[in-house]
Amino acid sequence: EIVMTQSPATLSVSPGGRATLSCRASLSVSSNLAWYQQKPGQAPRLLIYDASSRAAGIPARFSGSGSGTEFTLTISGVHSEDFAVYYCQQYNDWPPLTFGGGTKVEIK
């Protein structure tokens, strides 16, 4: 089973600032990685798939990069509605599909 590790656990960012979230896989997952956003009391929402492709309707301030074992989600110019928990998930080697533990982006 591929283990996904996210860092940091919590990231404090000022509105308008830049948020950089990391995700590491225990084995290469090629570019088969997705990012999800989850707000309190809501279902997760797909942001990024194939490591760098934005899902439909996702603003351009969200960008993904990386391949193999190291991945990054960047939010450029954080908006108030972006404060949430973000999860990465690999779909290269499954079952099982595996998620990282999440990064909480909070207001600084």
Place this chain on the structure above:
Amino acid sequence: QVQLVESGGGVVQPGRSLRLSCAASGFTFSSNGMHWVRQAPGKGLEWVAVISYDGSQKYYANSVKGRFTISRDNSKSMVFVQMNSLRADDTAVYYCAKGIRTFPDDWGQGTLVTVSS
């Protein structure tokens, strides 16, 4: 637009069974795999199971294998998970999600399952 509505959650005693349902609309249900993903209170996401578009392939997390069974009814655009021998650590919000290729894209709002005596 895609809509996924889960139902069937509730409080159940350890060792008992529960069946969750998910009603889908807004897309061609019979063309997509469907997932169940759960989230224990205050915890992260855990993938539970997936079923292929035609029901011929089913895969499970090790934590539920042998206890949970995923199924679907394409004539009714519904997906189910039968959960047997429930344990306290199965307590979670259960989400159904539409699969695109091999990963979930659209998610329902979830249904809470509490396993407690």
